[in-house]
């Protein structure tokens with residue numbers, strides 16, 4: 001057993017002792033397997049160090065997902081650093097480095113084009129430190145939007161343009177005061193208006209920096225518009241919203257809901273996909289939402305499941321040709337491709353583990 005800080009806890013570890021809150025009440029029992037939900041629960045209870053035992057589960061899962069990854073871990077980490085520098089430059093010096101924007105967007109676009117396949121793992125950068133959310137979110141929304149574009153036959157310069165637009169979709173937030181950005185409470189009417197104006201600030205920053213492509217601007221300005229006209233800033237309806245605006249809206253919501261924020265824990269990708277599907281044609285465009293399901297599947301990678309034979313496992317890749325039959329790594333066992341093993345099927349969704 002060892003005592004570790006909560007921010008070092010991960011799936012594959014188990015609680016070595018009961019964990020109690022400040023009143024002495026047991027909140028988690030010895031033997032509980034660590035996952036994001038448990039970590040959030042501990043954090044919320046004000047617990048910062050936990051007693052754990054390790055099992056070498058994550059490295060096995062990483063080995064399997066890596067075979068189907070659309071972006072290498074090295075490229076994801078490298079581009080995360082570049083996105084952070086780009087935004088810091090904008091925040092501190094009011095300078096948008098267009099060469100860096102093109103460099104990052106091209107690098108992600110090339111990786112996606114080269115690695116796109118019928119079995120997919122889409123790695124995203126998820127941080128527990130929500131002060132850096134804007135940077136990881138911008139990178140993730142770029143990855144997801146570019147994938148949705150590829151799923152819908154968008155190629156070449158147009159693909160690069162959506163990568164650029166989605167990378168920059170929230171640049172306007174660098175003009176919103178940090179107290180409003182990270183407020184762990186509902187915003188006042190006035191604060192809400194400032195926050196909503198980030199799409200306008202973003203459009204202004206892009207134009208000031210000579211980004212004049214109307215689709216790029218559309219993606220930045222319209223990513224909070226909704227099909228039914230209930231979005232912002234203008235309340236535009238379906239046919240008035242650009243394709244880029246519709247694509248980025250889906251990518252933005254997917255990443256936001258699956259992330260930890262100051263005011264909420266992360267939703268599982270499974271729950272998030274279900275939410276987006278429920279709101280197709282009300283909030284989100286159906287064709288582009290279908291692209292999300294094609295890439296992520298109904299059970300995205302990391303989803304913990306139970307099979308009809310009673311075994312437990314973790315999804316390690318989606319099957320683009322069969323969204324409900326992904327590749328599963330059976331716990332402490334082999335990988336099975338459910339699109340080839342028709343005697344097996346998923347009967348229960350349990351939880352989720354984040355795979356980097």
Ligand SMILES: [Fe+2]
Nearest residue numbers: 169170223224
């Ligand atoms: Fe936004």
